[in-house]
Amino acid sequence: MATTAVSNASSSQAIYDALNVKQATATSTSSETQSKFLTLLTAQLKNQDPLNPLDNAQMTSQLAQISTLDGIERLNTTLQALLDSSSGSQTLQAATMVGRSVLVPASTMSLVKSMGLGGVELSGSADSATVTIKDANGLAVRTLNLGALDAGVHGFSWDGKTDSGVQAADGSYSFTVTAKQGQNDVAATALALGTVSGVSRSGQTFSLDVSGLGKFGMSDVKEIL
Numbered sequence: 001m002a003t004t005a006v007s008n009a010s011s012s013q014a015i016y017d018a019l020n021v022k023q024a025t026a027t028s029t030s031s032e033t034q035s036k037f038l039t040l041l042t043a044q045l046k047n048q049d050p051l052n053p054l055d056n057a058q059m060t061s062q063l064a065q066i067s068t069l070d071g072i073e074r075l076n077t078t079l080q081a082l083l084d085s086s087s088g089s090q091t092l093q094a095a096t097m098v099g100r101s102v103l104v105p106a107s108t109m110s111l112v113k114s115m116g117l118g119g120v121e122l123s124g125s126a127d128s129a130t131v132t133i134k135d136a137n138g139l140a141v142r143t144l145n146l147g148a149l150d151a152g153v154h155g156f157s158w159d160g161k162t163d164s165g166v167q168a169a170d171g172s173y174s175f176t177v178t179a180k181q182g183q184n185d186v187a188a189t190a191l192a193l194g195t196v197s198g199v200s201r202s203g204q205t206f207s208l209d210v211s212g213l214g215k216f217g218m219s220d221v222k223e224i225l
Helices: 008-046 056-095
Strands: 101-105 108-111 116-122 126-134 140-149 152-158 171-181 188-202 205-210 214-217
Touching: 056 188, 101 205, 108 116, 108 188, 116 126, 116 140, 116 171, 126 152, 140 152, 171 188
Parallel strands: none
Antiparallel strands: 101 188, 108 171, 116 152, 116 188, 126 140, 126 171, 188 205, 205 214
16 A cells, blocks of 8 residues: 655645635536526426416426525535545645654554653553563563553653663563552553554545554544654
8 A cells, every 4th residue: 555645735725726626616517507497497488378377386386496406416515525625634634643653552662772652541540550561572571550540541651670670671572551440450551652654545544654563543543742
């Protein structure tokens, strides 16, 4: 899937141009419809039976029908323009994400220059939250007590020290999160920090390419740093 590169200025102009074109098309279509109706009505009036002229109620009904049809056509055109505008806005939003650091659902962490960053999302308030960091072999090297946390997204950092006080080597680690409210478990989701390197589009759906973590939807981004 190709990576989409978008210029904010050119994309904005494209959206405005598209809306103007659709408005012009809508006006043209509406005018053509009204013109055809007036031609038909005029012909009907010219050829009506003098002894049985067109009833005023029938004419009023026909005028109401054409007015309703015209309104529906305008509404459909406006809705389509709004949908296209929304798609353009999503493109702009996705493009501005390139180069930004984000927290997304994943359980990996990179220790760089003795500093590791991660996050957790809690479904509810917790009396205590604990992060267990593991090495490439799955062995726990450090346990971080985050204390009491409210529901929502929270970030945390690791200084690279193990539980024994030894400095861990830079590299890739994994972590798990547990949280409790009294004796009850609180649903906790591990969040990894990564940088958006590109944007992919499939139809109306956008995916963010997060370096080292994979592809994620816009709704997967829990926090932008």
